[in-house]
Amino acid sequence: MSKSDELVSIQPPQPLWTRHRWSIEAALAGLAGLLLLLYGSGAGSRQDTVVLICTYALLALGMYVPYIMSGSLSLAYNAYLGLGAYACGMLSTKLGWSSLWGVPIGMVLSAIIAVILAVATRKLSGFYLAGVTLLFAVAFQSFLLDQVDITGGPIGMQIVRPTIFGYSISRVQIMVASVIVVWAVGIFLARMRTSIFGVVVRIRKDNPQVVEASGISAPAISVVALALGAAIGSMGGSLYGMMHGVIQPETFGLHIIFLAIFMPLLGGQRSPWGAVIGAVIVVVFLFELNTLFDLDMLKNAGTLLFAVAILLVLRLAPDGLLGLGDVVRRKLLMRKQKDVR
Amino acid sequence: MPVQLWVSVVELGCFSGLLALGYFLVLRGADLFMFTMGPLAMFAALFGSYQVTKSGWPMPIAVLVGIALAVTISGLTEVLIVRPIHKRTGGEENPSIVAVVAILFLLEQLAGTLFGRTPLPGQPFWDKQFRWGEAVVSGQTIVTVIVTLVCFVAIMFWLRYSASGRMLRAVGDNENAARTLGLPVDRIRLIAFCLAGLLAGLAGTMFAAKAGVTFTNGMQWSLVGFLAVIVGGLGSVWAPLLGAVLVATLQTFTIFQFGNAARDYVTFAVAFLFFALRPKGIFQTKVRI
Amino acid sequence: MNTMTHGRATDTEPALLICRNVNKSYGGVKAVQNASLEVRAGEIVGLVGPNGAGKTTLVDVITGQQTADSGDIVIGGVALSGPPSKRARLAGFARTFQHPQLALDMTVRENILIGAVSSRLSTSRSMVRAAFAGALSPSTPEIDIEIEALTADLGIDRLERLVADLTLGEQRLVEVARELLRKPAALLLDEPFAGGDLRGVAGMTNALTQIVERGCGLLVVDHNVDIVAALVHRMVLMDQGRVVFDGPPADALASQEMRAVYFGASSE
Numbered sequence: 082m083s084k085s086d087e088l089v090s091i092q093p094p095q096p097l098w099t100r101h102r103w104s105i106e107a108a109l110a111g112l113a114g115l116l117l118l119l120y121g122s123g124a125g126s127r128q129d130t131v132v133l134i135c136t137y138a139l140l141a142l143g144m145y146v147p148y149i150m151s152g153s154l155s156l157a158y159n160a161y162l163g164l165g166a167y168a169c170g171m172l173s174t175k176l177g178w179s180s181l182w183g184v185p186i187g188m189v190l191s192a193i194i195a196v197i198l199a200v201a202t203r204k205l206s207g208f209y210l211a212g213v214t215l216l217f218a219v220a221f222q223s224f225l226l227d228q229v230d231i232t233g234g235p236i237g238m239q240i241v242r243p244t245i246f247g248y249s250i251s252r253v254q255i256m257v258a259s260v261i262v263v264w265a266v267g268i269f270l271a272r273m274r275t276s277i278f279g280v281v282v283r284i285r286k287d288n289p290q291v292v293e294a295s296g297i298s299a300p301a302i303s304v305v306a307l308a309l310g311a312a313i314g315s316m317g318g319s320l321y322g323m324m325h326g327v328i329q330p331e332t333f334g335l336h337i338i339f340l341a342i343f344m345p346l347l348g349g350q351r352s353p354w355g356a357v358i359g360a361v362i363v364v365v366f367l368f369e370l371n372t373l374f375d376l377d378m379l380k381n382a383g384t385l386l387f388a389v390a391i392l393l394v395l396r397l398a399p400d401g402l403l404g405l406g407d408v409v410r411r412k413l414l415m416r417k418q419k420d421v422r
Numbered sequence: 423m424p425v426q427l428w429v430s431v432v433e434l435g436c437f438s439g440l441l442a443l444g445y446f447l448v449l450r451g452a453d454l455f456m457f458t459m460g461p462l463a464m465f466a467a468l469f470g471s472y473q474v475t476k477s478g479w480p481m482p483i484a485v486l487v488g489i490a491l492a493v494t495i496s497g498l499t500e501v502l503i504v505r506p507i508h509k510r511t512g513g514e515e516n517p518s519i520v521a522v523v524a525i526l527f528l529l530e531q532l533a534g535t536l537f538g539r540t541p542l543p544g545q546p547f548w549d550k551q552f553r554w555g556e557a558v559v560s561g562q563t564i565v566t567v568i569v570t571l572v573c574f575v576a577i578m579f580w581l582r583y584s585a586s587g588r589m590l591r592a593v594g595d596n597e598n599a600a601r602t603l604g605l606p607v608d609r610i611r612l613i614a615f616c617l618a619g620l621l622a623g624l625a626g627t628m629f630a631a632k633a634g635v636t637f638t639n640g641m642q643w644s645l646v647g648f649l650a651v652i653v654g655g656l657g658s659v660w661a662p663l664l665g666a667v668l669v670a671t672l673q674t675f676t677i678f679q680f681g682n683a684a685r686d687y688v689t690f691a692v693a694f695l696f697f698a699l700r701p702k703g704i705f706q707t708k709v710r711i
Numbered sequence: 712m713n714t715m716t717h718g719r720a721t722d723t724e725p726a727l728l729i730c731r732n733v734n735k736s737y738g739g740v741k742a743v744q745n746a747s748l749e750v751r752a753g754e755i756v757g758l759v760g761p762n763g764a765g766k767t768t769l770v771d772v773i774t775g776q777q778t779a780d781s782g783d784i785v786i787g788g789v790a791l792s793g794p795p796s797k798r799a800r801l802a803g804f805a806r807t808f809q810h811p812q813l814a815l816d817m818t819v820r821e822n823i824l825i826g827a828v829s830s831r832l833s834t835s836r837s838m839v840r841a842a843f844a845g846a847l848s849p850s851t852p853e854i855d856i857e858i859e860a861l862t863a864d865l866g867i868d869r870l871e872r873l874v875a876d877l878t879l880g881e882q883r884l885v886e887v888a889r890e891l892l893r894k895p896a897a898l899l900l901d902e903p904f905a906g907g908d909l910r911g912v913a914g915m916t917n918a919l920t921q922i923v924e925r926g927c928g929l930l931v932v933d934h935n936v937d938i939v940a941a942l943v944h945r946m947v948l949m950d951q952g953r954v955v956f957d958g959p960p961a962d963a964l965a966s967q968e969m970r971a972v973y974f975g976a977s978s979e
Contacts, residue, residue: 103849152516156523201698207515208455209697211523212648213690215457219645220690227683269846276845277828277854278838280821284814287514291812294805295825295893297832305838335641339527342520350816385535388528395507395521 103271106354110267114260121256128256132324134364135259136162139317140337141344141356142266147310149345149356150274152286153303154207157198157214158341160221161191161311163333165318166240167225167232170328173241181243181250184319188312195311196304203300218338225330237329240322252324259320263357266313270353282306314341336384343391363387425557427674433563433632434646435663435670436570440625441647442654442662443577444618449656450594451614452508454515457522458499460644461529462619463626466492467635468533470627471542481545489623496619499525500612526644534637544630562631569624570663577617578659586610646673649689652696655703665703725788726751727897727928728773728804733782735768742768744952746782750897750928755919757939757960758932760949761972766932769949770901773930774806787896803896809905811886813874819885820858820870826892827854854892861888864921866914880911887918897928904935916942936973940964948972 121131140158147153168190169183198217202209225232232238243250250258273279282302285292289299322328344363348355367383441459448456470488473479479487503525507517548561580587586609593600593610601607626635626643646669654665669692676688696703728750735743743765750756760766771777773784783790787803813822832838862870865884874882883903890898903915919942922929933939939960940946946963948956956968963969 148516154516154519198694201694202701205697205701207519209701211519212455212457212652213693213697216645216649216686216690216693219641220686223683223686227681272849273842273846274849275821276841276849277824277851278832278841278845279849280817280824281828281832283817284822284825286814288812288814291814291825291889295828297828301835302832302838305835305842309839309842336527339523342523346520384527385531388524388531391524392503392521392528395517395524396503 103268103275106271106352107264107268110264110354110357114264118257118260121253125252128252129324130364130368131256132259132320134361135256135263136317136321137340137344137360137364138263138357139266139320140314140341141348141360142263142270142353143310143312143314143317144341144345145270145310145353145356146273146282146313147303147306148342149350150279150286151282151303151306152207153199153307154211154342155195155198155214155307155310156211156338156342157194157218157221157311158314159333159335159337160194160218161314162318162321162337163221163225163328163330164191164194165315165320166322166328166333167238167318168315169243169319169322170233170238170240171231173243174239179244180240180319180323181245183240183322184316187315187319191311191315192308195307199304199307203304215338218335222330222334225333232330235330237327239327240325242326243323250323255320255324259324262316262320266316267353267357274353339384339387339391343387346391346394423675423678425555427678429554429557429559429563431667431670431674433566433629434674435667436566437625437629437666438643438646438650438670439570439663439666440573440621441643442650442666443574443659444621444625445647445651446656446659446662447577447590447614447621448618449651451590452500452504452611453594453597454504454518454522455648456615456618457644457648458496458525458529459618459622459647460642461526461533461640462492462496462622463629463643464635464637464640465495465529465533465626466623467544467626467630468537468542468637470545471630471635472537474545475542485545485547485627488627489620492623492626493616493619495529496622497612497616500615504615505608505611526640530637530640533640537637539637541634541636542630543634544632545627546631547628560631562628566628569628573621573624574660574663580617581659586613590614645689649693651703652693652701653703655705656707657703657705661703661705664705668704726785727787728930729783729785730769730773731783731785733769733772733784734780735772735777736780737768741952743772743779746949746952746954748947748954748957750930752896752926752928753923754945755923755929755931755943757943757946758930758949759934759936759939759946761934763951764949764972765952766949768952770806770899770932773899774804803894804899805890805893805895805897806899807883807886807890807901807903809902811879811882813882813886813889815875816873818871818873819862819867819877820855822874822885823858823862823870823889823892824851824854826889827851827857857892858888861891865918878908878911880907880914883907883911884914884918887915887922891922891925891927895927897930898922899930899932902933903931904933904938912938936964936969 117131117134121128140162143158143161147155165183165187168187169180172178172182172186173180194217198213199210202213226235228234243255274283281292281295281297285299285302292299292302318333321332340363344359345356346359347362348357348359441463444459445456448454466488469491470481470484473484473487474481503521504518507521511517546560546562547565550561552559552561552564581590582588586606589600589605589610592603593605593607597607647666650666650669651662652665653668654661654663669689672688672692673685676685726749728748730746730748733743733746734741746765746769748756748758758766758769768777772779773786789803832841858870862868865888867881867884867888874885877885887898887900887903900915904912907915916938919929919931931939931943940963941960943960945958946956946960947954948963948966948968950968950972955972956963956966958966
């Protein structure tokens with residue numbers, strides 16, 4: 082008689098934390114979101130900060146699936162962000178639609194572009210994807226600046242306050258919606274991560290041949306992951322645009338690419354909430370730099386500092402700052418295990 | 423296209439050819455795309471110009487130190503960043519890509535912080551102007567062409583006749599096998615990076631004399647070098663130059679006809695087409711049996 | 712020529728894996744010459760031989776990583792053809808690797824899980840659907856029951872551990888579990904005893920019995936002739952590209968061919 086007949090009762094029950102991790106994290110994140118909203122109930126500029134945090138959080142979450150989970154690095158995120166925002170702008174000013182439509186349309190456009198770029202390079206090394214997405218990012222930025230008739234050029238374009246079923250959505254409501262969206266996307270990704278699809282996506286990162294051996298096309302998984310990420314990023318741009326009412330090309334400049342890589346790396350791999358934390362840290366840091374020093378040089382030194390930080394993180398803490406905690410915990414656990422043996 | 427523009431093509435072609443050659447060497451030796459070529463070129467040029475205009479250094483010194491800086495930075499990035507990450511992750515691609523991109527941004531912002539954000543004029547080696555038919559050819563252009571050809575020939579000889587040059591390809595193709603065979607893998611990789619830095623420094627300094635240099639040039643320069651090596655392929659040491667001339671022709675013509683933004687669209691489109699259809703470039707590496 | 716002797720454990724079971732007169736050369740060197748071997752259901756076959764004997768090449772041909780110059784490979788009654796991974800998967804054949812191919816930063820359970828996925832995710836549309844379905848209900852109760860049973864049999868516990876924290880022996884068992892979840896007709900174990908500690912060897916030995924109990928045919932390729940001899944029903948010895956012995960392990964160990972091949976060399 083094999084042991085399997087005695088089944089699960091032999092295994093010790095998993096600790097509460099492991100079994101319900103995602104819901105505990107979601108609850109904590111919800112709490113953080115409420116605190117953020119509380120903060121945003123003050124002056125108008127605070128509401129802008131909250132939405133900025135949400136925009137960057139969605140940018141980071143957009144990088145999470147293709148890059149952190151699956152190891153596919155796309156550098157076109159400034160374009161996805163911009164597409165989301167300019168979609169809102171163009172639909173509302175040129176077609177008279179509610180700018181809210183920019184959200185789904187921006188998502189679809191971004192996903193399509195991500196798919197095209199990924200499919201073209203699916204059989205090539207990661208450097209090619211990085212290269213083609215970077216070239217697209219540069220071309221997109223040029224397009225925004227150059228095509229004045231379409232995008233308004235360097236001056237930018239306006240975005241009409243969004244309406245739904247004829248009711249105008251206020252800035253406070255946009256802010257609340259932004260926090261909810263980030264929270265929902267975070268939960269979505271946290272759950273998806275542990276599902277079969279999530280497991281396949283994550284195994285693809287270092288062991289694509291194992292994915293192939295299961296009869297699944299590894300390149301196709303990468304393409305789908307990249308499309309998902311682009312769509313999420315685009316949402317961030319749309320929310321930003323609807324909140325601010327006016328957008329300019331320089332908001333979606335190449336520095337965004339860099340932040341998009343940096344935020345999720347800072348936060349760590351094991352949970353999409355780490356990406357959100359990375360976003361909060363970046364925005365707070367930038368914001369504090371701005372108000373504390375108000376010096377042009379220091380504001381621009383932000384990217385420099387981030388670049389140094391990212392290299393340090395890569396060198397010393399490959400699993401991000403949250404990952405450092407993991408490493409310490411595992412080392413302690415292993416020491417305990419060795420004693421037992 | 424007016425003859426004068428062909429002079430531009432030659433200048434741009436030589437410039438991006440040198441950058442592409444740097445890409446070529448690092449691709450062969452370390453199997454990665456050195457997206458930092460552009461910022462390295464920019465850094466050397468900006469440093470040189472800054473020292474001449476703001477600190478009053480004599481031009482030759484400023485230029486030489488600038489180029490030496492590019493070599494040093496390139497070597498340092500290999501030793502301090504690329505190599506440890508490569509070793510620690512067992513040659514995984516992604517950390518290397520992110521590291522290279524991070525260094526690209528770092529150099530750009532560092533240059534901006536150190537040398538200011540306003541464009542500076544370049545430092546020509548040879549200030550004369552010559553007439554050639556309808557076109558005006560500057561002495562700098564002639565110098566650029568000569569230096570480019572010298573570099574290519576020198577690298578060709580290095581690859582064919584020097585010990586480390588011959589080992590370059592072995593190291594890049596299969597690093598583990600090369601190590602097992604006892605090849606000085608780390609040293610060869612470092613040499614490749616330093617040579618690339620040298621090429622970047624030369625290219626940037628010479629090209630800056632044409633239209634000046636500013637800290638944001640790095641990205642654009644990296645991308646034109648990248649496209650040149652993609653188009654040319656890795657089949658021969660001259661392939662990057664051919665790719666560069668083709669790209670320069672295309673870019674110059676596009677700007678002439680359609681303006682600056684169109685150049686970026688076309689650059690993207692050409693790269694996209696090559697990736698999709700002929701990723702190994704025009705000159706593909708022949709498999710040695 | 713093969714020296715086929717009697718004493719197969721299960722003569723009447725269907726042959727799950729058949730290699731017939733397989734030839735493979737690399738640039739003039741005959742890596743595998745006229746090799747034939749069979750694995751039947753419920754049978755453990757050991758493939759041994761010194762380095763350069765052609766074991767690896769034959770394994771690569773069987774798993775589809777290389778194509779034979781001539782000869783047949785039949786797995787589960789299906790003659791192989793087509794691209795490598797597809798061939799192996801469609802034909803119900805699985806393999807492990809000397810260095811286990813696992814995602815180190817994922818848990819044991821997650822690494823095993825992918826064995827059960829099969830062709831549920833064959834199109835992009837099904838992938839997108841799976842992404843959303845996964846977010847709505849990430850748990851996989853039916854698969855988890857199978858995994859619990861399998862890991863209990865194989866002696867793997869604490870499935871929430873990260874694979875990076877496991878010993879080599881444990882990692883190999885995880886890989887075996889993953890492959891078994893594919894319900895293959897035949898399983899090939901590549902050097903499952905190489906470099907393992909005593910506990911690892913014991914664990915793998917137990918695993919072999921479990922595999923065969925599931926009706927899987929098992930081909931064990933390893934250098935450790937002694938360990939293999941103690942575990943298999945039949946031993947196949949290769950030398951210089953040819954199969955030089957095929958029979959019960961006791962006979963194999965005593966045979967002239969074995970002595971000739973390993974003369975002077977200590978078995979690792």
